[in-house]
Amino acid sequence: MAVSGKKASKQFSSSTTSMASDEDLQIYCQPCDEEGPRLPAHGYCTDCKEHLCHTCFTAHKINRLSKHHTLKDATNMPKVLQQPSTSIHTGQSNVLTTSCLKHPQEILKFYCNDHTEFLCSVCVTLEHQVTSCKVNYIPDSSGDIIDSKEYQVILNAVNTTSEKFQQMVEDVKNMIYKSNSSLKDAFVDIKKFRQEINQRLDELERQAEDAAKVIEQDNKKHLKAVEEICEDITKSLKISADKIKQLNTSKQANKLFMELKLAEKTIQNVEGKAQQLLSYDIKEHNFQSNDVILNLFKKKKSLGTLKSFNKKRQPIQIKSRQSSHEGQFRVKTSKDEYNCNITGMTLLAPDLLIITDHYNNAIKMVDTSSKSVFDQLQLDAGPLDITRVTSTELAVILPNIQTIQFISISSNKLVKKHAVKVDVDCQGISCYQDKLVVSFLNPAKLQILDMNGTILTTIDGNNIFRSLGDVISNRSSIYVSDLGMKTVTRLNWQGDVIGSYSGMSYPRGMSLSDDGNVFVCDYDRNVVEEISGDCSTGNVVLQDLKGPVAVCWCGETKKLYYSWDSLDNFLYIYKLS
The missing domain is CATH 2.120.10.30 (TolB, C-terminal domain)
Structure with missing residues (x-):
């Protein structure tokens, strides 16, 4: 029996032709022969063109997908294995072989339209009963799928979606390019802003230096005036001293008397002039920084901020203002001639x-x-x-x-x-x-x-x-x-x-x-x-x-x-x- 069973299975899986010897007349359940233990055939489904064991035969009459199929019992069923329907099995590559994730020992053979899920027979029995879900047996539903309208529609949708995502990559590349370009503009603005700050600081520095130079020039003018006055007084007093000495040597008493009195009066006059020159207010200076500017730079953490914005946006709703x-x-x-x-x-x-x-x-x-x-x-x-x-x-x-x-x-x-x-x-x-x-x-x-x-x-x-x-x-x-x-x-x-x-x-x-x-x-x-x-x-x-x-x-x-x-x-x- 074991040998004849193997021969039957081998012939079905290879060419599915009739058995040739009497010792090979034992027929097995084809669904079970694919997925589970080998069981003798109890009947035959003319629609599925498959021999069924007692369990599969009984389930075939109950399942919504197959209860309208034509069944033959053991007496009337074909005594040899039959060639499966061309629309269902066009070759070895068309045999369903994908395992169920929930039940790895089972093959996915069904599709639930309500839940858009592929199912094995256990999934159908436990979770997607035919009384609550619209379940199709994949070989029954796939017969007319080749070059069908659904094939064309879904293939077009796949291509359109693929192009959409390819275009999305290009759009993102373009947006990132624009974003990077805007950052380059921001770098230029940062440099320009820094230059404006430097320019303003340079201007303030020049103002401070100009104020100091004005004081310096005033000091130079005063010093020059003092030097000229003192030089004139010194020359005048030297001439007076030389004359006094000469008159004293020549014993000219009258003239000496008069020159001494003139010299005495001159000394009194220049003493007053000296007091006047010394009364000029000459001050020392130091620099006191502008604390407002200093604190401004201390408090601020950055030159500014990079503001982000979306290039593509919905129409902006202007908020109401009070x-x-x-x-x-x-x-x-007062300079204006007109209003x-x-x-x-x-x-x-x-x-x-x-x-x-x-x-x-x-x-x-x-x-x-x-x-x-x-x-x-x-x-x-x-x-x-x-x-x-x-x-x-x-x-x-x-x-x-x-x-x-x-x-x-x-x-x-x-x-x-x-x-x-x-x-x-x-x-x-x-x-x-x-x-x-x-x-x-x-x-x-x-x-x-x-x-x-x-x-x-x-x-x-x-x-x-x-x-x-x-x-x-x-x-x-x-x-x-x-x-x-x-x-x-x-x-x-x-x-x-x-x-x-x-x-x-x-x-x-x-x-x-x-x-x-x-x-x-x-x-x-x-x-x-x-x-x-x-x-x-x-x-x-x-x-x-x-x-x-x-x-x-x-x-x-x-x-x-x-x-x-x-x-x-x-x-x-x-x-x-």
């Missing part, structure tokens, strides 16, 4: 604001702490806009003479430097990392220039702009107020439009907030609106104003300064929270 009016202060000075027309502002420090007075052809340096103008510089024409170049240098646009005038600050004084020419109808000016951006009213365009006035890029209006006003810029963006289109337009430094905020009435001056948002004066609506950096959303932060023209934000004090086109000579201050 505003409170903190008063106003007068910026008209003020403040059209531009820039902040150099929380307490140092620079403003342009268009009608009085002047720029003014304002101490926001004392609310006073402490220096004023007259220009060749009325300035319209102003931008910070460094901590001690400014650039002012003069439309009437098509000029950019550079201004420096030295010893708390505004000083004119060089100037460069630009095209007609220039309106706004902004600076970022040694690049100037200038807006033009008509024809509407933007120009990017270097510090010598060389045009690097021109962005023509065409269908983008109509009539440009103010312009501001940062590392990634250029914002321009379009009076004709009634929008604020956002561009990158290559000149591509990457955002636009509509709904404005007559946008004028702008200022960047510390978190990348933009404050915009809407002249006709009498409001100042804060719009997101991507120009997707906005909120009104100040309303019921009077024709706001220029605006400037101080992130450290959370104060917003604005002027209005009324020639009332005042700047207004609001606190935002």
